[in-house]
Amino acid sequence: xxxxxxxxxxxxxxxxxxxxxxxxxxxxxxxxxxxxxxxxxxxxxxxxxxxxxxxxxxxxxxxxxxxxxxxxxxxxxxxxxxxxxxxxxxxxxxxxxxxxxxxxxxxxxxxxxxxxxxxxxxxxxxxxxxxxxxxxxxxxxxxxxxxxxxxxxxxxxxxxxxxxxxxxxxxxxxxxxxxxxxxxxxxxxxxxxxxxxxxxxxxxxxxxxxxxxxxxxxxxxxxxxxxxxxxxxxxxxxxxxxxxxxxxxxxxxxxxxxxxxxxxxxxxxxxx
Numbered sequence: 001x002x003x004x005x006x007x008x009x010x011x012x013x014x015x016x017x018x019x020x021x022x023x024x025x026x027x028x029x030x031x032x033x034x035x036x037x038x039x040x041x042x043x044x045x046x047x048x049x050x051x052x053x054x055x056x057x058x059x060x061x062x063x064x065x066x067x068x069x070x071x072x073x074x075x076x077x078x079x080x081x082x083x084x085x086x087x088x089x090x091x092x093x094x095x096x097x098x099x100x101x102x103x104x105x106x107x108x109x110x111x112x113x114x115x116x117x118x119x120x121x122x123x124x125x126x127x128x129x130x131x132x133x134x135x136x137x138x139x140x141x142x143x144x145x146x147x148x149x150x151x152x153x154x155x156x157x158x159x160x161x162x163x164x165x166x167x168x169x170x171x172x173x174x175x176x177x178x179x180x181x182x183x184x185x186x187x188x189x190x191x192x193x194x195x196x197x198x199x200x201x202x203x204x205x206x207x208x209x210x211x212x213x214x215x216x217x218x219x220x221x222x223x224x225x226x227x228x229x230x231x232x233x234x235x236x237x238x239x240x241x242x243x244x245x246x247x248x249x250x251x252x253x254x255x256x257x258x259x260x261x262x263x264x265x266x267x268x269x270x271x272x
Contacts, residue, residue, distance in 0.1 A: 037123065038068055046071040048119035052107050053147045056205065058243055059093075059112040059235070060149035062140065064125050064133075064159050067217070071121030075100040076114040081218030083225050084155065091232035093239065115143060117159055124219075125158070133162045138186050144208060145189075148180050150242045152208050153235055156215040163188060164210075171231060172259060173238060173250065174210040181206050198247045209242065209250075211235055233258045 049066050061084075063076065070078035077084035078100045089097040094110050107113045118128055118136045140163065144152055154160040160169050164176070165187075179189040191207070213231035214223035234255050241250045 043068075043071070043121050043123075046121045047074070049074055049076055049116065051113070051115045052104070053113055053115070053143060054107075055147050057111055057113055057147065057149040058239055059151045059153055060144065060147070060208075061112065061114045062152060062154045062159055062163075063114060063116045064156050064215075065116050065118035065128060066121040068121060068123050070100075073100070076103055076116075077216065079218065082216050083218070083228055084216040086225075087216060087229055087232040090229055091236050093232060093236045115140065117162070125156075130162065133159075137163055137188065141186070141188050144178055145180060148205050149208050150205060151211055151235070151238055152178060153211045153213065155213060156217075157212055158215075160210070160212045164190060169212060171212045171214060172234060173252075173255060174212060177207040177209055179207055196249060198242075198249050209238060211238060227260050230259050 046066070049070060053060075066076075067079060070076060072078075080100075082100075085098060085100060085103070088094045088106075093112075094106070096105070098105055103114070117140055118133060120128075120132075122128060154163065157169060157171055160174075161167065164174075175192065176190040177193050179191050182189050190210075193207070197207075211231075211234075213235065214220055214228055216228060237254055237258060238250055241248050
């Protein structure tokens with residue numbers, strides 16, 4: 001065989017051997033390990049996430065219940081995909097961008113705190129029955145009546161739907177307030193806000209404003225993060241109004257400007 005043909009044959013065989021070798025996937029293309037679904041036994045061992053409360057909080061946030069990541073870490077809104085902590089910072093409700101591990105600063109530095117409607121950890125909120133959520137309402141009412149926050153913010157429209165026994169409530173500032181002067185311990189004492197009624201500046205507030213925002217979970221796709229941020233900005237305006245000295249009326253036109261356009265009709269009705 002001619003020399004050139006021999007060299008060409010060797011080159012072809014070398015190329016074929018090289019092509020036959022398996023190529024290790026790059027780190028960017030490797031399939032991530034599958035998440036293991038927690039067993040019922042593991043979930044049962046997870047303790048409720050600690051709650052720290054004190055009288056006259058500026059805002060009391062109410063979540064629905066801990067997800068698996070939060071339950072394992074024992075942190076409120078502990079999943080890094082959750083928008084809660086980012087929303088607080090980006091709306092200027094808090095001056096620092098903090099991680100869930102620093103969530104205690106919400107209470108120590110900025111007079112806000114977090115509770116859950118249901119304490120039990122579940123992989124999904126769909127694992128909670130409506131009966132279980134309704135049965136948890138009296139405990140939440142007791143916390144609100146005892147500690148008298150200025151604003152109660154429900155982080156999830158479905159939470160307020162259960163709490164107030166409403167069908168498809170509108171997110172944002174609610175026309176009803178929580179009456180702190182009376183409570184039967186079973187149902188939330190909701191009432192209408194009188195014209196020009198504001199929180200007084202003494203140590204015994206008579207009512208708490210109620211605010212509803214979409215869930216900040218990464219699984220909630222009905223509302224994207226830019227729209228969720230609008231609700232955080234509305235909440236900041238409300239917080240600034242009720243903590244002013246003396247407290248000043250909430251400006252509904254400002255809320256309409258800050259909020260999603262879909263709420264403009266709702267807020268125009270409130271201004272009448």
